[in-house]
Amino acid sequence: MNAATLPGQAAGKRGRVILTPEGLALPVTLASRGSRAGALILDVMILLSGMIAFQLLVSWIAGGLLEDAKLDPSGAPRGAQEFLMIVLVIVYFAAWYGYFLVQELGPRGATLGKRMVGIRIAARSGGSLSPEAVIARNLLRDIELFYPIVLILTLLVLNAGDEDIGPLPLVAAGWFALFLLLPFFNRDALRAGDIVAGTWVVERPCTKLAEALSTQGAAAAQGASAVTGARYEFGEAELSVYGEKELQTLEKMLRDAPPEALASVHATICRKIGWNPGEGDERAFLEAFYAQLRAKLEGDMRFGKRKADKFS
C-alpha cells in the first residue's frame, strides 16, 4: 500500500497504523503533545471550577455549620458537621478519580477537555480498551501531576513560613519535570500512564462525505461544458503524463479551490500535454481531464500497473 492510498495520514511523523481484528490496517494520527496538554489543562479547570462551585453551594446551604467548627474549643467536629465533612472528603476523592475514569470508559473514550480538543484514547494493540487499562493510566496521573504539585505547594508554604526545606524543591521539581517531559522522550508521545496501560491518544477523525466527482459537470458520462458546450477527449499520450499524486491534488482543487487557481492549473496542464489553452470554461476542462485520467489510472491499477507521480 503506497502513500497515495492512505490520504488520511497527517504530517507523516504522527501517523500510525492499527491492525483491526478483521485484518484491516487503519491509519490513525497521534494527538500532538500541545493538544494533549491543552486537553489536560481544560480538564483540570473544569474539575476545579466544579469543585469550587460545589463548595460554594455547600457553604451557602450549610455555611453556619462549617464556621462553628473553627470556633469550637474542643476541636473535634460533632454530628452534622462531621457528616458534612465526610461527604465533602468523599465527594472530592470521587470527583478527582471518577471524572476521568467514567468519561474515558464511556463510548467516546474522552473526557470533556479531550472532546473539546478533538482527541480520544485507544488501545495500542488494536484490541478493545479494557477498564483495567483506563484505571492504570489514571492512577499514574497522580504521581505525574497531583502529588508533585501538592508537594511543591507545601514546600512553598513552608518556605514562606521560614522553615528550612533544603534541596527538596529541586528534587520535587526534577521529578515533576521528568514525568512531564516523558512524552517528549519517546516516539509515540506516551506518558508514564500510557506506557503502563498500553494505550495511546489519537485524533478523532471527522470527515464528511464529499460529492462523487464523476457524476457532475463535464466529468459525467454525456458531459459537456455547461458554458461553452465543448466536449473534451484526451488520448493515451496526454493521459500518461501525470500520476496518482497529481490526480489527487487536482481532485482537492476541484473540490475546494477558487476559479483563479483553477485557471493557472488549466494553463499548466495544457502546457504539459501540448494543448492550446483556450478561453472559457476552465473548470469543465479540468473535470473532464480528471475523470479520464482517473479512469485510465484506475484501469491500470486493476492490472497492477501503478504510477505514483509524474516522475515515476
Place this chain on the structure above:
Amino acid sequence: MKAPTLSSWFGRGEIAAPPDIASATLRSDRFRLERESEWRRLEAIVAQMERGGLRRIADEDLLALPTLYRTAASSLAVARETSLDAATLAYLEGLVQRAWFQVYGPPRGFAAWLRGFLLGGWSRAVRAIWLDICIALFVMVAGSVVGWLLVAQDEAWYYRLVSGNFLDTRVPGASREELLQSLATEESAAGLSTFAAQLFSNNSAVCIFAFALGFAFGIPSLMLLVHNMAVLGAMLWLFNGQGLTLELAAWLSVHGTTEIFGILLSGAAGLHIGRSMAFPGSRPVLAAASEAGQRGAVVMVGVVIMMIIAALLEAFPRQLVDGTGARFLIGGMMLTFWLAYFFLYRPARQQPGDGT
C-alpha cells in the same frame, strides 16, 4: 449556493436525494454510490452511540451495527485497491475507525466489571503477582528488623524515623504508664469518622505512591516499604523496652493486618511493573509493562478498598475496643479473611477477561 434557510439551521434540512448511479462514468464512483446509503446509515448509528444514547438506538440498528461495520471495512479494503478518490477514502477510513471504536469499545459497563472484579477477578490478580508479594514481604520484614536494630543501637534514630505527628508521650524514656495510656481507648465516638477519613487519604496516598513508583523499576517502591516498616520496627523496640510488645501488637493488629497487607500488595504491584520492565523475557518492554500495569491496576483498586476498611477499623474498633484478647481476635479474623479471600477463593471463571 442556496440562501440558508431557518430549517437548515435547526433541523436536518431536506433529505438528500438518492444518488444517480447510472450517471457516474467511473466504475469506482458507481461502486461508491451503490454503498453510500449503508455508509450513511452506519455513520448515523455511530454518531448516535458517540452521543451516548445507547438505549435510544433502535434494536434493528444495534443488530445491524457489526454487519455494517464489516461491510464498511471490506468496502474500504476494496476501495483502496480500485479507487483513487481521495475524499471517499478519507471518509471511509474515518468512518471505519469510528465504528471500530464503538464495536470494539470497552466490553462491559462499569457495574458489570465491578461485579466480576469482586467475585474472583481481584483474587486472581493477587495470585498472579505471588512472587512479587513474597519479595515485598521479605523486604518489609527486613525493614522492620533494620528499624529495630537502628533504634536499639542509637536512640537518636527514633526521632529521625518516627515523624513528629505522633503524640509526644511515645518517645524513648517514657514510662510504662504513659505508653499504656497511649494504647487506651477513646471515651466516645465523636470525631472519629473525620479521623478515619484523614487516615484513609493518608494511607491510600502511601499505597498509590508505592504502586506508581514501581514505574521506576520498582526500586523506589521497595524503599518506601523499608521506610514504613522501619517506623514500625522503631515503635516495637520502644514498647518492648517497657515489656509492652504484646499490647502494642494487639493495638496495631486491629487495623494493621488490613493496612499492612494493603501496603504489601501495593508495593508488590509496583514491583511487578518494575520487574516486568527490567526483565521482559521474550516480549517487547512496552508490552510487558502494559500487561503488568493492567494486573497491577486491578490489585490497586482492591488496595483502595482495603484502605477504606483499614481506616474504618483504625478509627472505630481500635479506639472503642479494649483488651488485648479482643483486639487480637479482630485482627486475626481480618487476616484470616483476607488470606482466604485471596488464596482459597477460586470461583470458576465466568466470562473471558472477567476482571483480570
